[in-house]
Amino acid sequence: MTLALTDEIADRFFHDLLTSARNVRLLAGWVQEGIPKSMAALPDIRQNLIDLDAQAGLLDRTLRRTALWNGMTRKLSGTTDLKGALIRALSEHDLISHMPHLPVRSVALACPDERLQLILAEMLDNARIHAGGLSELRVLIDADRAVIVISDEGPGLERAEFDKASEPFVRLCVARSCGLGLPLVIRAVACQGGEVWREAPRRDQHGLTLAISLPLVPEAAA
């Protein structure tokens, strides 16, 4: 399946981008002309510029991720040490202090670092940016696969919502999401012969718990 920005999706992005741009333009005009009587005070122009940058960034990320998705058609060869990869990903996302004692030993995953970092980045970004932060990271090692489990502090997703968010370009309630994070994780993991699933929340838990499995390099080959 090849992703393309359909007219409907492009309309959504351009509407948000143009609305932000227009707000800045109107505010700049009001600085010269005076604030309309119906406004108590001039809204914060800096905040509107930040919004404009954010919208432009979102469109840029969406186009880049769409290209990434379209280029992700096959399994990549290469191996990565899981522990080292997790340390790099957590450091990259300023989350290493949350996990001073990584619950994992060194094992070789049948996945090149570039692709593993993409998968971990999407999972960690989702927790950090859109879901209130990372609450737990667990790693389970089986005979032939490693399971990485990431829980966040967000409101969580019901099963049906999770299925919906697995489809490209579906944004649930996250205004500044391009709707490609989870679909990219699913596609990248599937290309490497793994699986992605949502763990049912424990009674004391409210966030989303996302689990992925990736095959280990067979011991004889490692």
Add this chain to the structure above:
Amino acid sequence: MSSAGHHSRIPVCLLVEDNPIERAQITRLWNRSERKAVLISVPTLAEARRLLKENQVNLVLLDNSLPDGLGAEFALEISNRKGPAIAILSEWPTPFMFAKAERAGVLDVLRKNGLSAEQLGHLWDRAQAG
């Protein structure tokens, strides 16, 4: 939101726009157009629906992208009965929107960028002329 109840004999233009900056700008242009009508603004289609049920409105100015739906679809919804004239305001009018607007028999689709008091005044005159 202003109440339209006490303006029942004054012609009413209803603006449906969720962006407060845009609302202030359109209100400013409306006031400059110097038409003898009151402009009432609401941020959602739900409020517009309620207001249209309770009050006589002569012209509806509809933003297309609203928190609870699309202006072009709302235009189709309210065009089914004898109702007010409708115009759609958009920063990004698409062919889909024009198609829906045409089906709903809207008076005009106007771009927000460059919208003037004269255009709004002219729109109001067309709405009054039927």
